Amino acid sequence: MGPSPNDEGGVPYAATLLLEGLAGAGVEVDCFVGTDEADLPQRLLRTEGLRFFCEPPRWRQGAWYSRTALGTFLTGQGARAWAQSRLARLIAHRHGERPYSAYYQFSQIELGRIRRLRRSLPPIVIHPEVHIAGELRWHRAEVALARRSETRARNLTVRAMLTARAAAQRRDIRLARLVVSPSRRFAAHLEADYGVSAERIAVVPNPIDLERFAPEPGEVPGPPYKLLFVSRMAVRKGVEMVVGLSTRLADLAGRVQIQVAGARGLWTDYRALLADLDGRVAEYVGPVSPHDLPRLYRSAHALIQPSLYEPFALTVGEGFASGLPAVVSDEVGAAEGIDPAVARLFPAGDLDRFEAAVRDLVGELERGASADLGRRARAEAERAFAPGTVATQLALALERAAGQRRAA
Secondary structure, three states, X not given: OOOOOOOOOHHHHHHHHHHHHHHHOOOOEEEEXXXXXXXXXXXXXOOOOEEXXXXXXXXXXXXXXXXXXXXXXXXXXXXXXXXXXXXXXXXHXXXXXXXXXXXXXXXXOOOOHHHHHHHHOOOEEEEEOOOHHHHHHHHHHOHHHHOOOOOHHXXXXXXXXXXXXXXXXXXHHHHOOEEEEOOHHHHHHHHHHHOOOHHHEEEOOOOOOOOOOOOOOOOOOOOOEEEEEEOOEOXXXXXXXXXXXXXXXXXXXXXXXXXXXXXXXXXXXXXXXXXXXOOOOEEEEEOOOOOOHHHHHHOOOEEEEOOOOEOOOHHHHHHHHOOOOEEXXXXXXXXOOOOOOOEEXXXXXXXXXXXXXXXXXXXXXXXXXXXXXXXXHHHHHHHXXXXXXXXHHHHHHHHHHHOOOOOO
């Protein structure tokens, strides 16, 4: 159970890569998704070992209930919950006919109807990509930033929604025999916020498509050196850190260019903050389509990601695969265990250390280190995020939850 897999990008594309990998690792998977079968990637429908059971949600874009971003999110979540409730009954029925080894829920924590059916289901494995307690913490801390772009009424509405979801997640995650976390840092948050013991957590990074995201062959272009920030313009992403960095790097005009790319967030919109970008060294290019994203990575020299809370950051993994070194906060899960030459860490929220790390990297780029850093970044992505490697780790975690052991 999880988000509808797609061929475009983000977490739904990670679902596609994981399902392909699990099937390749010899795991038989029945997939229950809230979408129409016609909307699923054909490559998955043709994959041996995968079967799909679909329940299209009764929801459409552009209706009266989905004319605003917040309305779209809230009603979309409700429609998805309705579809998953019907799918949950089907799972319980099929488990009674031919028992499953595990119930694996990807991306979300809330169990919905699964909670009431759990006694007639196999062991539960939850694999979250984010937890609402983390979102709520920063939504509270960044009230002053939010005032730049939203009303108090909207802020309070979102706060209430996050508070309710955090409580539901804290309740439901306790029912999981195993929780899969994309990083050790996120695992620590789950332990602190939701009381998930370390013994119940398996750390498995997200997969990255190493064919779609790959370096541009040939020589690395010279200055100005492009530093790329790809993110939702939203709470806890460090948008204000990037704005502050642009002001501090004004003396490097002509040598450095910060390019900011991404759409608004699901329930917060920090694009108003970008009006303060220093135009001498920075620009906002707006949303980028999944088709254009690989080209955008290949046009850059490095990635920056100053998130204050970031369980993984697929964009950082994609950047490494594209041959980009990165300057990231120590909250970014995708940088864990990566060669520090290409994953330059600084303490989250420390603008001074962020600036210093960026200046150090720019200095190395100016001294001709681009090609070497690009090769090392790519090698790290191949080692850590190859879909087959990640899927094998996930298969072992699922077998652990099911009480089975795979032969070495």
